[in-house]
Amino acid sequence: xxxxxxxxxxxxxxxxxxxxxxxxxxxxxxxxxxxxxxxxxxxxxxxxxxxxxxxxxxxxxxxxxxxxxxxxxxxxxxxxxxxxxxxxxxxxxxxxxxxxxxxxxxxxxxxxxxxxxxxxxxxxxxxxxxxxxxxxxxxxxxxxxxxxxxxxxxxxxxxxxxxxxxxxxxxxxxxxxxxxxxxxxxxxxxxxxxxxxxxxxxxxxxxxxxxxxxxxxxxxxxxxxxxxxxxxxxxxxxxxxxxxxxxxxxxxxxxxxxxxxxxxxxxxxxxxxxxxxxxxxxxxxxxxxxxxxxxxxxxxxxxxxxxxxxxxxxxxxxxxxxxxxxxxxxxxxxxxxxxxxxxxxxxxxxxxxxxxxxxxxxxxxxxxxxxxxxxxxxxxxxxxxxxxxxxxx
Amino acid sequence: xxxxxxxxxxxxxxxxxxxxxxxxxxxxxxxxxxxxxxxxxxxxxxxxxxxxxxxxxxxxxxxxxxxxxxxxxxxxxxxxxxxxxxxxxxxxxxxxxxxxxxxxxxxxxxxxxxxxxxxxxxxxxxxxxxxxxxxxxxxxxxxxxxxxxxxxxxxxxxxxxxxxxxxxxxxxxxxxxxxxxxxxxxxxxxxxxxxxxxxxxxxxxxxxxxxxxxxxxxxxxxxxxxxxxxxxxxxxxxxxxxxxxxxxxx
Numbered sequence: 001x002x003x004x005x006x007x008x009x010x011x012x013x014x015x016x017x018x019x020x021x022x023x024x025x026x027x028x029x030x031x032x033x034x035x036x037x038x039x040x041x042x043x044x045x046x047x048x049x050x051x052x053x054x055x056x057x058x059x060x061x062x063x064x065x066x067x068x069x070x071x072x073x074x075x076x077x078x079x080x081x082x083x084x085x086x087x088x089x090x091x092x093x094x095x096x097x098x099x100x101x102x103x104x105x106x107x108x109x110x111x112x113x114x115x116x117x118x119x120x121x122x123x124x125x126x127x128x129x130x131x132x133x134x135x136x137x138x139x140x141x142x143x144x145x146x147x148x149x150x151x152x153x154x155x156x157x158x159x160x161x162x163x164x165x166x167x168x169x170x171x172x173x174x175x176x177x178x179x180x181x182x183x184x185x186x187x188x189x190x191x192x193x194x195x196x197x198x199x200x201x202x203x204x205x206x207x208x209x210x211x212x213x214x215x216x217x218x219x220x221x222x223x224x225x226x227x228x229x230x231x232x233x234x235x236x237x238x239x240x241x242x243x244x245x246x247x248x249x250x251x252x253x254x255x256x257x258x259x260x261x262x263x264x265x266x267x268x269x270x271x272x273x274x275x276x277x278x279x280x281x282x283x284x285x286x287x288x289x290x291x292x293x294x295x296x297x298x299x300x301x302x303x304x305x306x307x308x309x310x311x312x313x314x315x316x317x318x319x320x321x322x323x324x325x326x327x328x329x330x331x332x333x334x335x336x337x338x339x340x341x342x343x344x345x346x347x348x349x350x351x352x353x354x355x356x357x358x359x360x361x362x363x364x365x366x367x368x369x370x371x372x373x374x375x376x377x378x379x380x381x382x383x384x385x386x387x388x389x390x391x392x393x
Numbered sequence: 394x395x396x397x398x399x400x401x402x403x404x405x406x407x408x409x410x411x412x413x414x415x416x417x418x419x420x421x422x423x424x425x426x427x428x429x430x431x432x433x434x435x436x437x438x439x440x441x442x443x444x445x446x447x448x449x450x451x452x453x454x455x456x457x458x459x460x461x462x463x464x465x466x467x468x469x470x471x472x473x474x475x476x477x478x479x480x481x482x483x484x485x486x487x488x489x490x491x492x493x494x495x496x497x498x499x500x501x502x503x504x505x506x507x508x509x510x511x512x513x514x515x516x517x518x519x520x521x522x523x524x525x526x527x528x529x530x531x532x533x534x535x536x537x538x539x540x541x542x543x544x545x546x547x548x549x550x551x552x553x554x555x556x557x558x559x560x561x562x563x564x565x566x567x568x569x570x571x572x573x574x575x576x577x578x579x580x581x582x583x584x585x586x587x588x589x590x591x592x593x594x595x596x597x598x599x600x601x602x603x604x605x606x607x608x609x610x611x612x613x614x615x616x617x618x619x620x621x622x623x624x625x626x627x628x629x630x631x632x633x634x635x636x637x638x639x640x641x642x643x
Contacts, residue, residue, distance in 0.1 A: 211421075234454065
């Protein structure tokens with residue numbers, strides 16, 4: 001019982017709430033104590049006990065750090081009339097310089113916790129899990145004061161030449177290896193340790209990049225990893241909407257927001273297959289079907305999102321910036337004609353850095369709108385500014 | 394102790410420095426090896442989790458993002474549904490996932506093949522990038538054809554062209570976005586207005602197939618003229634470049 005400390009009934013940062021139970025009695029060894037009928041909270045680093053109502057109000061309570069626990073077992077009941085269950089917690093020696101607690105000295109090295117009003121959680125499993133995870137180690141590492149002291153100790157221990165450095169590196173690797181294998185034991189554990197694992201995976205890949213330029217030779221894997229890294233946090237899903245229209249509208253908004261930059265980068269136009277791949281990579285596991293994608297993209301022009309869907313005469317569909325619409329294109333092409341005197345499709349393609357087919361299409365559109373005239377010759381078709389429009393006489 | 398002066402001391406110092414340097418590289422090599430190993434562990438684990446716990450991962454919003462971050466840094470594909478009984482009937486994510494992966498391979502390789510790839514090569518690359526476990530490897534050309542049907546809704550921008558004898562060619566870049574012809578023209582400009590397949594292959598580093606395709610298209614469109622009298626190989630001339638060439642010579 002002398003391992004208990006006084007504490008605020010508040011979880012510190014990084015500490016995780018695991019379970020809560022009422023009507024709990026504590027035993028010092030086998031003997032009864034005055035701590036009965038209270039509330040018990042188990043976190044990832046401590047067991048807290050408080051008088052009824054104290055813990056929710058954040059008042060003073062007593063707590064037992066989990067690192068004292070050596071073994072937990074359930075006491076076998078001889079008469080099982082009540083729903084009460086009892087657990088025995090074997091504890092290690094009290095640490096030096098520990099904060100004050102309710103009992104200064106005890107002859108027993110174990111305590112019992114009795115759940116008088118029944119037990120609704122898997123106490124044994126949770127504690128054992130917490131003991132395995134050893135969350136307090138990570139917590140003490142993050143708190144600044146203890147980090148400094150550990151660092152000092154480490155420096156002293158390792159400041160001994162190359163062998164020291166090698167040992168240090170070795171230990172670091174070992175620790176990483178261990179935490180990786182621990183994290184991947186099952187999904188719930190990986191979820192708990194996800195933040196650390198993300199950090200480790202990043203540091204591994206940066207190190208490898210530094211050394212050999214990239215994580216792999218395979219260009220597909222490189223591209224995949226690039227696309228995945230542009231993920232979106234909260235993909236719009238069909239399930240979140242009661243009606244179809246709303247779903248497609250929000251989807252269209254999200255897509256437009258996400259795609260505007262990449263489309264600008266590739267020159268204002270992106271084929272739908274390309275869009276489909278990028279969108280789904282960014283969404284990760286929330287796949288979007290081609291049909292839904294098309295429906296959302298069709299809405300973009302009416303919602304004025306800066307992007308719109310376009311189908312070429314050839315049958316290819318692309319998503320393009322809205323300012324690439326016909327009137328803008330005609331205007332720009334007419335200006336280009338004026339500047340250069342005359343242009344063929346190939347010349348325009350070279351000037352604008354677009355495909356020949358697209359350049360030709362643009363010139364023909366300009367012609368259709370009366371802003372260009374053609375000159376057909378052996379060298380192909382050339383386009384000139386329509387002087388009938390601009391010259392008065 | 395006072396340091397000894399003279400040639401011997403300098404030699405010794407040099408030797409020491411070299412030893413330190415060797416040790417340094419050794420440690421670095423070691424560390425790199427360790428990192429590579431850890432990455433392998435990470436990769437297998439992530440692949441495993443992606444295929445086993447897909448739905449649980451999907452449900453947890455925060456973790457989903459974290460999982461994706463991990464996949465991104467290690468280069469693992471989170472889409473790892475196996476081909477099940479239902480996928481044959483078109484139900485489930487398998488073919489949709491495959492279609493995303495197909496486009497991905499096409500885009501990733503388009504810088505060197507101009508958006509044209511044979512189905513066999515596509516399959517090889519896709520399997521390689523997908524993952525190491527057996528279910529990732531077990532993908533047939535038929536699966537790929539089936540998956541690419543899902544992309545038909547995007548029109549002619551993404552097409553699978555049958556070549557006969559069970560061979561297929563996948564075209565992922567629509568003509569409107571195809572920069573090949575512009576590149577050929579540029580190359581021809583630097584070559585006095587004419588160019589041949591071999592020239593293109595050596596200048597632009599393309600494959601024969603890609604070069605021929607580009608030239609034939611321009612021939613059809615009337616952008617290029619063909620000269621069959623060249624004893625070595627056919628040459629293509631670009632009338633639109635004649636004026637520019639004449640001007641530069643005069």
